[in-house]
Each structure stands twice: as structure tokens, then as C-alpha cells.
Amino acid sequence: MNKVPKPTLSRRDFLAAAGSAAVFSIVPRSVIGAGQTPPSGKVNLAFVGVGSQGMRVMFGFLKHADVQAVAVCDAIKQANDFPQWGTNEFRNSVRDLLGVKTGWEWLSPEAPISLTRTLKVTSGVCGYEPARQIVDAYYAAKTPSGQYKGCKAFQDFRQMLDKQADIDAVVIGTPDHLHATVSIAAMKKGKHVFCQKPMAHNIYEARKMAEVAAQTRVATQVAVGVAASEDTRRLCEWVSSGAAGPIRRVINWSNRPVWPQGIDRPSESMPVPEGMDWNLWLGPAAQRPYHRIYQPFVWRGWHDFGCGALGDMGCYSFDTIYRALKLGVPDSIEASSSELCDESYPKASLVHFNFPAEGGRSIELSWYDGGLLPRTPRELAGGATLDKEGLIFAGSSASILCDFTGGKPRLLSAEKKDFAEPPKTLPRSIGHEREWIEACKGNKEVQPAANFEFSAKVTTALCLGNIAVRTGKRLSWDDAAMKITNSAEAQKLVRREYRSGWEL
Secondary structure, three states: OOOOOOOOOOHHHHHHHHOOOOOOOOOOOOOOOOOOOOOOOOEEEEEEOOOHHHHHHHHHHHOOOOEEEEEEEOOEOOEEEEEEOOOOHHHHHHHHHHOOOOOOHHHOOOOEEEOOOOOEEEEEEEOHHHHHHHHHHHHHOOOOOOOOOOOEEEOOHHHHHHHOOOOOEEEEOOOHHHHHHHHHHHHHOOOEEEEOOOOOOOHHHHHHHHHHHHHHOOOEEEOOHHHHOHHHHHHHHHHHOOOOOOEEEEEEEOOOOOOOOOOOOOOOOOOOOOOEOHHHHHOOOOOOOOOHHHOOOHHHHEOOOOOHHHHHHHHHHHHHHHHHHOOOOOOEEEEEEOOOOOOEOOOOEEEEEEEOOOOOOOEEEEEEOOOOOOOOOOOOOOOOOOOOOEEEEEEOOOEEEEOOOOOOOEEEOOOOOOOOOOOOOOOOOOOHHHHHHHHHOOOOOOOOOOOHHHHHHHHHHHHHHHHHHHHOOOEEEEOOOOEEOOOHHHHOOOOOOOOOOOOO
16 A cells, blocks of 8 residues: 655645635645545546557556556457557566566557657557456456456447446546546536546536536546656745746747648548447547548647647646746647648747736747757757756846756856745645655645646637647637637637537
8 A cells, every 4th residue: 555645735735825815726625536435445447549658648547556447448349459658668677567477469569650750659458447457457467366357348438427426536648639628528417526637528518527626526637647746846935936037938948749740631541441320539639531541640640639739748847837937828829830721730939928926027939840949048058958848937147957847957157146045835735646646545645736627728728729720810818707808719719619429
């Protein structure tokens, strides 16, 4: 059993240190964990979406002693074309999980996959049937008989939620366009939810998810591990200590996408692979013929299914930025990009956000992706250049340069030579997954940092950035009305059209 350490500060102390808009404790204590609390102290988990990333997340949760996997679900029964990030990744991960040195070779057929012209990986096997076998093998290894057949497998998450009564919580690893659909269905059944990033596919969905979470009083968490990291807390302490003076601008850049973007829909179709329910995979998205170009993994570049480079990677860096600067939502957004396509995000984009003045100052945030880089700060000596990904917090007296999610901060200043590390004033996390598990168990002293209420604000900004890219217009945003006030064209992208039967 994992022991839960006590926070270094009390909640009262933390609120005093962080100000009234606490950035690591958002939902009131009375709300967290008020859904189904497992009486045994063990949380029965169902995993919806067990492709390559969903399987990786499942491996992590299985290692918690107070978690029991009772169900797995995916629109795909089994397929051998999921990308691995390392040689024999899935085989080795399962061997490590089970503590064995042989077997499971079939999980890593190692066929070459070219995700882009420059990114080549190898294939692995995923789907609900491999996931079920892995779960059963994991628990079988812990029984005297060496036998276990307790994990149920489903293709339709709706049937799973109706038939599997012992589920306490759901871990969602589907493509982006299904996050809200599955999350809301689970929360309305009283299930706690851990959802992959980005939280939602559009602004309407993010707001709806936060509303349902508040109504059902379940524990929620978005899979943005930096919310629990030491790097984020350290950076917040640097910023709040005034190391760079009041922050006026943030510059953020990413080397994504590493999947195809800037492409058009194929004119031809392909036969749906055996064991795949294409209708379920599409979910709320408009009907279209199956084609291999949409999945797996490469769905991120398509408007109907993913959120592009900004929506995918901005979840990490914007979470850190929001906590460091206690941001709300932007009031104006504009963007430029490489050539636009009707159905996929561009190959590269530059997005500027303006956040309203708080305490007499507004903050500008600039995002670069697709290989675009900001100008190298003059203070970088010796001809040094910027890394492929990073963050700069530009203040009135200095700048803070750090990695993409706030790690390895460096103070860039021609004047400040005597900077000292500020003291640790923020409570440290017990771990991203542990926060949520403890909340599921009803522990009122532990609160998920990336809960749906907080993450809905971050998601709104990311989605607004994507809308600005897609329309090429400077947008004005009224958050209270959930409306883009100066473009009817852009307003249509705040909420998608849902297929009949898939409305939220």
C-alpha cells in the first residue's frame, strides 16, 4: 500500500500563501470525493480507450495497491498498428509490470510505421482484448492458484456503464473528440473520472464537463502530470517572489506536431478493419468513410477528432503558466499560420493571447509551434540558442527561461547577479494519480490539482487559440456569455454539431 505523506503546509497556510485564487486547490473540500466512495478502501477502475496511450496509463494505475481494474473498453478489439515510442515498448512494459523476463512478444510485432517524413516508430498491439489479458495476467500473478478471470471487456462504454455495477471510477484514454461524451456519461452515473488531456474537444464541452462535475460532486482529474510536479511549484515560487519583477509577457514554443497536419481528407475509403466498430470510434463526429489516415495517433491533426499541436501540448505548458500567473481566460486572441486546410490543422502556427488586466496590468502570451521559434533573448551569452521547446516569462526587471513545463529555470538579467532561490511556500503533491485516487476514496485532505473546474479555463484558452488559427481573425471573447462577439463564423466553432444520438 502506498503511504500518503502529509502536506508540508496546511490548506489554510497554502491559501494564505497563494492568495484567494489558489492555483493548486480549486474545488471546495466539500465537493471532492462526494460521488461513489468505495467502502472497501479499494477503487474499482474501468479503462475506456486502451490504445497506445491508454495502455500506458493503465500500466501506471495497476501498480497502485488500492486500485482494482474491473473493466476495459475500446472501439477496437485488437489491432497491431499502434505506435510504440521505443523498441519492444509494449512487450517490455508488460514484462516489467508482471515481473517476468520472457513472453508477451506478440504485443510488439515491430513493423515500421512512418508517422511523418522524419518520425519513424514501430508497431505494437492494443485494444480491449489485449488490455483484458494483461489485467487478468497481472492479478493472476498475485493469487496462489495463478488464475484470474475477473476483468470484463466491452466495446461500447455505454453498455459497460449500464452493465458493470461495481465500477467506482473511469479512466478515459479515447481520442479527444470522445472525452466529454464518456466523461459526462460516467459522471452522471456517479463515477469519478480521470481524463486524458486535452480535457475536451471544444469550449462548450469543457464548460459542460465542469458543470456536471460540480453537480455530481465526483472527483475529477485531467492527465496533466505537471500540475503535481516539483518543477511547477518551484517556478510558481520564483514568479511570486518577484525574481523577474511583475510578469508582462510569456513566450511558449513547441516542436509539435509530430503527426501529419496541413492535409486534406482522402477521396477514397478503406474497408473497416476486423474487430473495429467505426461508428463507435466516430462517436459524436460527423459520419465519414473509414480510412487509415485517421488513426491511430494521427487523429490529433484532424479538426473533427483532435486539437492539433496547441491543444495537445499546450495542455502541459499552459497549466504551468496558469498556476504561476493565476490567469483566467483571454479576452482577445489572434493568430497566423502556414497554409490552412478545411479539415486539418496547419503545419505551423503562431498565436497571441491577451489576458485582462489584474492588479493594473494585462499579460500577453505568445505560442509558437511547427518549428517556429521566438527570437533568442539577448541575455543568452556565448551564442547560445533556444531549445526546440521552452518557456520564457518576461518581467519588468528580468526574464525567466525554463523548459517547456517550467523545469530548469534560469534568470536572464544583465543586472541581477545576487539572485537567491526563494523558500518553498507551496504544498508539495503526493503525486498526480495519487491525488485523484485518494479523492475517489473520500480523502477530503487531498484535492486533485487538475480538476475539471480548473482545467476548463485552460481548455477554453487553447480552444480559442485554435479557433483564431482556423479563422485567421482577431477574436474578442466574452467568457460569461461563452461568445465570440465579433465573428459569427468563429462562434460556430465554440460548439460542434453532434451526430444524432450523441448529444451531450
